[in-house]
Amino acid sequence: MDFQSDYSRFSNLLEINKTWRLLRADSAPMILAFLKNLFANAREVDYDQARACLKEFLSSLKAKDESLQLQSAKDYLNDWMNPTKGWIKELNNKIYLTDAAQKAIEFADKLDAKIVSTSATHLQILQDQVHELFVQLTTDKRLRLQEVDRQIKELEKERAAISKGDLAKLSTTRQKEKIRTIYDLANRIPNDFRRLEEETFEIAQNIRVKMINDEASKGKLIKDVLKEEAIQRKTDYGAAYEDFFKLLCQAKLRDEFNSQIDFILDKPIAKHLDKKQQKFLHSFIDILVNECDRVRKVRAQIDANLRAYLESSEFKENRLLTKTISKLEKEAVKLKDTGLNLYTKLLETTLEKGNVKVFSVEALKNAIKVAPKEAKLGEFVEHENSKVIRSEILKQIDTVKLSDVKNTIKKILGNASSLSVGSIIERTQLKYGLDEVVAFVRVARELNKDPILEQEEIIVKNISQHKGSLKIRLPKIILSSQMLRDSEDK
Numbered sequence: 211m212d213f214q215s216d217y218s219r220f221s222n223l224l225e226i227n228k229t230w231r232l233l234r235a236d237s238a239p240m241i242l243a244f245l246k247n248l249f250a251n252a253r254e255v256d257y258d259q260a261r262a263c264l265k266e267f268l269s270s271l272k273a274k275d276e277s278l279q280l281q282s283a284k285d286y287l288n289d290w291m292n293p294t295k296g297w298i299k300e301l302n303n304k305i306y307l308t309d310a311a312q313k314a315i316e317f318a319d320k321l322d323a324k325i326v327s328t329s330a331t332h333l334q335i336l337q338d339q340v341h342e343l344f345v346q347l348t349t350d351k352r353l354r355l356q357e358v359d360r361q362i363k364e365l366e367k368e369r370a371a372i373s374k375g376d377l378a379k380l381s382t383t384r385q386k387e388k389i390r391t392i393y394d395l396a397n398r399i400p401n402d403f404r405r406l407e408e409e410t411f412e413i414a415q416n417i418r419v420k421m422i423n424d425e426a427s428k429g430k431l432i433k434d435v436l437k438e439e440a441i442q443r444k445t446d447y448g449a450a451y452e453d454f455f456k457l458l459c460q461a462k463l464r465d466e467f468n469s470q471i472d473f474i475l476d477k478p479i480a481k482h483l484d485k486k487q488q489k490f491l492h493s494f495i496d497i498l499v500n501e502c503d504r505v506r507k508v509r510a511q512i513d514a515n516l517r518a519y520l521e522s523s524e525f526k527e528n529r530l531l532t533k534t535i536s537k538l539e540k541e542a543v544k545l546k547d548t549g550l551n552l553y554t555k556l557l558e559t560t561l562e563k564g565n566v567k568v569f570s571v572e573a574l575k576n577a578i579k580v581a582p583k584e585a586k587l588g589e590f591v592e593h594e595n596s597k598v599i600r601s602e603i604l605k606q607i608d609t610v611k612l613s614d615v616k617n618t619i620k621k622i623l624g625n626a627s628s629l630s631v632g633s634i635i636e637r638t639q640l641k642y643g644l645d646e647v648v649a650f651v652r653v654a655r656e657l658n659k660d661p662i663l664e665q666e667e668i669i670v671k672n673i674s675q676h677k678g679s680l681k682i683r684l685p686k687i688i689l690s691s692q693m694l695r696d697s698e699d700k
Contacts, residue, residue: 228297228310228311233317242314242315244263261287262283265282299411308408312404386482389482390482393487396494399498400497455502458498515661610649616653622637629690631651631689632666651684662686662687665683667681
């Protein structure tokens with residue numbers, strides 16, 4: 211018995227496992243209840259919708275128990291998206307459930323579940339799979355031929371019975387076990403896609419770190435990105451996705467499988483599943499198609515983000531910073547290897563101002579300080595204060611008020627789902643020319659701080675400083691009425 215080893219492993223899991231961290235959280239009932247219902251019928255939910263639902267849920271909890279100390283819906287969502295917790299993730303203003311949170315919900319649901327049938331069907335499936343694998347792995351030709359002959363005899367026997375009209379029927383217990391086994395197997399498959407998405411994000415993060423630390427050219431880095439993508443497709447979850455995708459692309463097999471599920475659910479055997487489970491099996495193929503399409507979109511978005519990051523100034527700055535830190539670390543190691551103690555050894559340092567001897571880093575800092583020069587003041591001319599603002603001063607005052615720009619954006623957006631800043635400017639009668647355009651972009655950037663990957667061109671008319679029309683290229687910043695409400699809440 212290895213008690214100590216298991217104790218250490220479980221102690222480590224208690225600290226790092228996200229599922230365990232969620233289950234032991236003080237607010238676990240509230241989190242599990244909200245996430246379970248929010249993602250009951252959808253794999254992804256708009257951030258604004260999730261925030262509104264959570265706000266309503268928190269209000270109902272507060273009305274029932276005023277002693278509860280609750281945060282805002284926005285704070286809760288940001289906290290759950292924190293990488294250290296990782297119970298939900300956000301991509302393109304949509305959030306989705308992580309594998310860790312899904313496991314926690316399933317675990318909590320099974321705590322009070324009652325066993326209503328035996329596991330005979332599971333044992334039979336296990337026996338069949340073990341026997342099949344045993345035959346496929348053996349190199350004994352005689353054993354393989356015996357297995358083939360046995361299957362042929364069973365098929366011939368079954369064919370003769372069917373010809374006589376003797377159709378064997380499953381007992382009620384076996385029907386219940388088999389259809390619930392089918393549901394259990396089907397219900398696990400979407401979780402594989404969820405784990406695949408998280409694996410994709412993890413690999414993308416590793417690629418970014420590799421980009422920063424690698425000194426290769428951009429072409430070599432892009433090649434490495436493609437190589438990492440190919441490796442990811444060969445992992446367990448990646449291979450499962452590829453197999454599903456190939457299967458779903460075969461229309462004949464897909465339609466046949468779907469029709470067989472519908473046939474089973476139209477029979478009395480379907481009564482052993484509740485309405486939610488039946489609905490899930492009815493739409494199982496559609497769910498798989500949507501999951502495959504979602505994974506494809508996530509991969510495409512991550513690839514685009516990696517390429518955009520490779521071309522961005524952030525990548526160049528991170529690489530430069532990493533190189534600088536690496537040089538400093540090497541110099542620090544060299545200094546340590548010399549055995550030099552900066553706090554006790556006399557350092558002779560040559561500066562432009564002369565030779566200075568110091569005994570510590572603090573002394574060096576004080577030694578290189580330059581005394582301020584004595585200020586020389588000339589003659590003063592006294593002027594009488596004016597009570598009237600000169601016209602030259604008035605011309606220098608900014609004529610564009612950001613508050614007016616924000617009100618204009620709010621008025622044009624109205625209840626629209628979203629508009630780009632260029633579309634808003636085109637709907638505005640400008641008075642101050644390019645200064646006003648810049649003001650719109652400044653306000654838009656304050657409302658939406660997400661990375662900008664696209665640009666847009668607009669044509670502005672009736673600008674006082676320009677005759678006719680003017681074509682302007684702007685960063686494509688998407689604004690929504692929800693963003694305005696969020697900024698007003700702060």
